[in-house]
Amino acid sequence: MAINDYEADATELLETYDFLMKYIVIGEAGTGKSCLLHHFTHNSFKDHSQHTIGVEFSSRTVKLGEKRIKLQLWDTAGQERFRSVTRSYYRGAAGAILVYDITNRDSFTNLGRWLADARTLASPNLVVVLVGNKSDREDDREVEWAEASRWAAENDVHFLEASSLTGENVEAPFLMAARAILLAIESGTLDPEKAGSGVSYGDRALRRVNSSSRLSFGSLSGSARRRGGAVKLKVKSWIPGSKCC
Amino acid sequence: MASLSPRTPSSIARTNSSQSERKASWTAQSRNPVSQRLSKVLGTNFDSEDTRQALRTLSELYATTSKGKEVQAPTSGPTQPMVLTETVPGELAARARKNLRRDMELQLAEGSRKFLQALGEVDTKLGALQTHVAAMRTSCDEAETQLALTNESSKLLLERAGNLRDERQEVEDKKTIITLFLARFTLTELELQALTSRDVPIGQRFFDAMDKTERIREDCRVLMAGEDGSTKAGLEIMASTSTHLEDGYEKILRYCSNEFRKVGRDSQLEVSPVMKQTIQRLRKRPELLTEALSALSETRQATLLSSFIAALTRGGPSGYPRPIELHAHDPMRYVGDMLAWVHQTIAAEREFLESLFGIKSDGRMVGSVRNFSSKAEEEEWIRELMDLAVGKLCVPLKAGFSVRVQQTVRSQESNIVSYKIANLLQFYLMTMRRTIGEDALLSTTLKEITDVAYKVFYDSIEAQSQTLSRIRFDLDDPSLTPPNAILDHSQILREVMQVYQSSLLGTEDEDEINAGFNQVLDIMVDPAVQMCIANSEEKMKARPRWDGQVFILNCLCYLQSVLSTFEFTTQKRAEIQKTIDQRIALLTTEHSDNVLRDAGLWEVAETCKHHETDEPLSRLPSTQPADLQRALQRFSMWLSGLDVVHSPRLSHLTVQKMHTQIHQDALVRLAKEYKMICEEVKKPANRYEAAATLLGSERPFGQVHLLWQIFGLEDKEEEEESSDEGEDEDEDEEEDTEEEGEGEGDSEESEGESEES
């Protein structure tokens, strides 16, 4: 019995969440999208990564401050020939992780196209995080941090560099997007109740919401939205590389 | 007192003093009886304590007054000490000696009288005491009797008390046992409530009650399996718990059904731990689980269907993302969006079901109950639920496909689009089969749709190929390059191949890849080849000057070049290559005949080859020395012309290499013919007078190797020549020459092979 109880607890920890968010991971072939995701979900580098065929699905639950967020992750193929397939997966995504390879300038110069696709095909509230992958290969760098950072600022997307090999900053882009989405929900621009928004409430949040007001975010903000005033999210800053689950 | 023998002090003193004397004379007087008697008397010891006491008493009795000593007379009444005053020394002692007896007797009598008197008193007292003792004894006896009686009666009481105590203990034990038994074998009011009441929500309290009920039944079963067999209590317990348990299960079922109806309406699902536990528990009641899951399935079907329809027609919140139908005019996007939506739904649905049944996608069981966690069974449930949940989507999917896609494709008559759609469908068919199984309704529907899409495509390329076969060449068009019809057709083929190439996943083996495209090639390439050949042959009949052979080769080579970009066309290219080779052989024969004619050696060579042996060549019309001379002259002139290096006819071949090859083959034949002529001329049987001079008059002066040099072919061919010369007779040589003239490359190869073997 005792062991069972314990397991049930563990299960609960693992399964329940406050929000469910749909992400797509996009960018040129070979930039390391699959490796980035693999590191994020398995906490290890993916050896012998092959080109992705079409799209692949995975998921992981992360903690952001008090909130537990389940991420449904769609890894897309970067190869041109799959473009017609992958474009269909943008619809209804709440977040996009746009990946380029810092050692491959072409993968950076093509970003505009990727972003335009994402902005037209996904929901208008799509949160985009630009990731310069392979930061471990400093010697082969072809895209400077400053340049990418400028591009990100101009295009209104978040930016950071990461390495799927060393694991550096691998979790940060996903959490960054999650935080931005939570802020959008808080500010009212995004409604998890509506289908196709790419976000929905989890049971945990619903229980909380049901127990108080439907409009309240429970412990998310500590105060009901309708009572007005600017409500600040109390999302604690995360520690990159810290592990949950 | 008897031993007290009063003696005078003097005698005592004497006795004392004589003792030492006696000692001295002891031995001498010992045998004399008198002396013995005497010594015995004398030997009497007065020094004992008794004697001394007696003496002291005596002296006290007769104590002198001066010395304050009084002798008490044994008289009655208060004792009057005998005050004797010694008037004369020794008088007192004498008197004492005289009166001693009497004094003594007096004293004794007095003492006895006092004794008597005292004892009389004692006797009286004792008599009284005796009376008391007797009375006391009576009382004691009485008390003892009483005590015995009391004892008798209290023993009963004690016994009863002991019994009562024992009884109480027993009762208490029983009570404890019964309490324990009740605690163990019956449900408390609270537990009963948890099981049956609608007011107690499903939760830990309920689950605990369920567990307890199960445990009671289990224990009870164990007990009843013992020697005593089933008892009434046991049966009662089993009966009541059975009811409670069923109530509990009913409650779970109600909860699940409600919950499923409620949450099943969300597009995204999450499984609460309570729900997961209820499912685990219901697995002990498969019929109830089926019922609950049916409720779930129904809701999910309806929910997914309406979500799908919303995505198709309404789009996301406030229209973003746009409804899928908005892009129905773009069939690729339309189909792709629909299937991507379905795919994503399947992924989410699968995650939901996996967590509902407590399996992790990697097969790891999370928080599962040990006993009935056969993963296969859960997989089966999941498979079935998935099938049902997404099965409903087939209707709009199919409708969307046949109404929108098929129509669009037909109207556009675009083979490329239809092929793209077919490949896209094929891609999703593979994906879905992997996710929900081959037999799932969605898979079979998708297979149907895919087949239709392929059929549409095959029909369209078939139709395209048919239009090709209806084409007739313009007889007055002199051009020898592939006609527009072939160019257009090839363009379509190229695009189709492109689409096929990009639809490959990289996991197929070569055979699979080829098999996937052979049908297309058969449909598209074969008619094109046939059309070119048939049309050309017709045109050649009508326009003999039009070079159909070169045209056909040009067309075939063009098709070949179109195919050669893709590896999966190898088989078709080999087929075409065969046709090309045949055509090359034909053209080579034609061309070398022409070259022979142009070079002026045709007739000479013909005569050489066909003349009767008994007739010398020099006598025959075309090989008479003069005619031969003329022919050689013409050959010499031809040799200095441009045609040696370049054939105007072959220059129309688009493949330069082919031109070179065919022309070289023709030159080789020419050289061989010349050599043959030289040899014939040199033969004495042919009766030429100055054969060497005749041949030497014109270039190449009868020297075959010179000819090879002019043709730029010398070395290799000469070697071959010499080896030929060594081995072959004339007739063989003729055959060789012909063979080599037809297809130099081929015969060379076969020769090489036969030599080796």
Ligand SMILES: Nc1nc2c(ncn2[C@@H]2O[C@H](COP(=O)(O)OP(=O)(O)OP(=O)(O)O)[C@@H](O)[C@H]2O)c(=O)[nH]1
């Ligand atoms: N050094 C280094 N190599 C990496 C890193 N991330 C990925 N790679 C390598 O980059 C290659 C491509 O990685 P993938 O993850 O397959 O690329 P992808 O973006 O998924 O490619 P597609 O699926 O074709 O779109 C692999 O050989 C990886 O080993 C990184 O952070 N550092």
Ligand SMILES: [Mg+2]
């Ligand atoms: Mg990939």
